[in-house]
Amino acid sequence: RGAVLYGEDGREYLDLISSWWTCTHGHGHPALVRAIAAQAAQLDHVMFGGFTHPAAAALAGRLAALLPGGLERVFFSDNGSTAVEVALKMAYHYWRNRGDTARTRFLAFDGGYHGDTLGAMSVGRGCGYFTLYADIMCEVETVPFADTWEGDGEVEAREARALAALDRALEAGAAATAALIVEPLMQGAAGMRVCRPQFLRAVTERARAADILVIHDEVATGFGRTGTLFACEQAGVAPDIVCLAKGLTAGMLPMSVTVTRQDIFEAFRAPDFARALAHGHSFTANPTTCALALASLDLYGTEKTMDRIGAIARAHRAFLPELAAHPRVTRPRALGTMLAFDLKDDASGYKSAASVALRDRYLEMGLNIRPLGPSVYLLPPYCLTPEQLGRAHAGLIMGLDGLEG
Numbered sequence: 001r002g003a004v005l006y007g008e009d010g011r012e013y014l015d016l017i018s019s020w021w022t023c024t025h026g027h028g029h030p031a032l033v034r035a036i037a038a039q040a041a042q043l044d045h046v047m048f049g050g051f052t053h054p055a056a057a058a059l060a061g062r063l064a065a066l067l068p069g070g071l072e073r074v075f076f077s078d079n080g081s082t083a084v085e086v087a088l089k090m091a092y093h094y095w096r097n098r099g100d101t102a103r104t105r106f107l108a109f110d111g112g113y114h115g116d117t118l119g120a121m122s123v124g125r126g127c128g129y130f131t132l133y134a135d136i137m138c139e140v141e142t143v144p145f146a147d148t149w150e151g152d153g154e155v156e157a158r159e160a161r162a163l164a165a166l167d168r169a170l171e172a173g174a175a176a177t178a179a180l181i182v183e184p185l186m187q188g189a190a191g192m193r194v195c196r197p198q199f200l201r202a203v204t205e206r207a208r209a210a211d212i213l214v215i216h217d218e219v220a221t222g223f224g225r226t227g228t229l230f231a232c233e234q235a236g237v238a239p240d241i242v243c244l245a246k247g248l249t250a251g252m253l254p255m256s257v258t259v260t261r262q263d264i265f266e267a268f269r270a271p272d273f274a275r276a277l278a279h280g281h282s283f284t285a286n287p288t289t290c291a292l293a294l295a296s297l298d299l300y301g302t303e304k305t306m307d308r309i310g311a312i313a314r315a316h317r318a319f320l321p322e323l324a325a326h327p328r329v330t331r332p333r334a335l336g337t338m339l340a341f342d343l344k345d346d347a348s349g350y351k352s353a354a355s356v357a358l359r360d361r362y363l364e365m366g367l368n369i370r371p372l373g374p375s376v377y378l379l380p381p382y383c384l385t386p387e388q389l390g391r392a393h394a395g396l397i398m399g400l401d402g403l404e405g
């Protein structure tokens with residue numbers, strides 16, 4: 001219920017990472033449960049080839065109205081990974097439909113994560129989880145991501161180096177590159193690494209200038225996570241293709257969309273089947289899931305969700321100095337509803353023993369916090385009350401105090 005998970009024994013746990021970043025409005029929200037039940041009773045499912053239905057049409061319209069940059073053509077699929085697969089296929093196929101067959105590569109970022117299917121792993125090769133599969137990946141070049149944190153005095157130099165590397169990659173390979181893909185403002189799985197909006201803007205503009213498509217993977221950042229409905233708004237840029245999932249359905253059922261502009265859509269329209277993006281899943285645009293996504297968007301109005309997000313963001317910022325002063329904390333950072341730090345002197349990676357011990361301590365304290373290796377973070381549901389957030393902040397420090405070594 002809400003931000004609380006109940007264990008088998010009745011114990012309460014605050015879900016401080018929103019069940020892997022999906023649960024936006026809290027668990028068991030009555031309006032969302034009602035929307036699912038009502039749609040399932042009306043029309044459970046219909047194939048989306050040659051058919052459509054009101055929930056899908058309404059959702060596509062709502063998303064088009066909310067997204068910046070003329071992103072208005074909506075392609076439905078099932079999860080964040082498939083949204084990325086669709087984006088990669090769309091970008092590659094777009095160039096072919098324009099008669100350009102040389103664009104067989106993608107550009108991505110060190111630390112970038114885009115999902116667990118083969119194409120998504122390929123562009124996520126820079127996150128280091130997938131080295132075993134390197135031989136069967138598609139061709140991807142990675143460039144540095146200029147992350148930053150509170151009190152970072154070297155961000156400008158880091159950005160300049162990253163942009164210089166991007167310039168070199170574009171100069172050498174743009175003509176063979178279909179698209180650049182980036183997680184806007186925040187790399188999630190890499191450990192909640194954030195960059196400045198000007199870095200995202202510079203990256204997007206440089207790729208554009210080199211005439212390659214730009215894909216923003218807003219699977220984790222979309223729907224308010226970073227303080228604005230979409231992260232790209234803070235940088236004043238819009239991509240050519242955006243991927244949305246996770247918060248799209250408030251963490252209750254799986255669905256995703258890949259959204260692009262009319263001009264890119266037009267490149268696929270022709271009687272010739274080879275020009276069509278012939279990609280479809282069994283449950284494409286499932287009506288029940290679409291109705292849930294619509295009900296979730298409604299809550300942003302009826303519950304003033306962006307105000308709740310603002311309140312969490314302000315509380316995180318007010319807490320940052322205390323967090324930063326802790327001897328075990330390095331690189332403290334906050335962005336929207338996300339608060340994170342790295343464990344000092346812990347280079348042991350994803351299997352960090354200290355971080356596993358910390359996860360267990362937090363669970364004992366009734367806090368579901370699951371560090372990504374040495375990166376410890378909060379990413380709570382937006383319904384978290386000020387009292388619950390205070391408990392989370394105090395608990396973070398208490399857990400660190402008890403950490404040995």
Ligand SMILES: *Cc1c(COP(=O)(O)O)cnc(C)c1O
Nearest residue numbers: 079080081113114115188219220
């Ligand atoms: C979680 C995530 C994905 C993959 O989404 P799934 O629904 O788990 O397949 C892709 N990109 C980003 C940025 C993510 O955080």
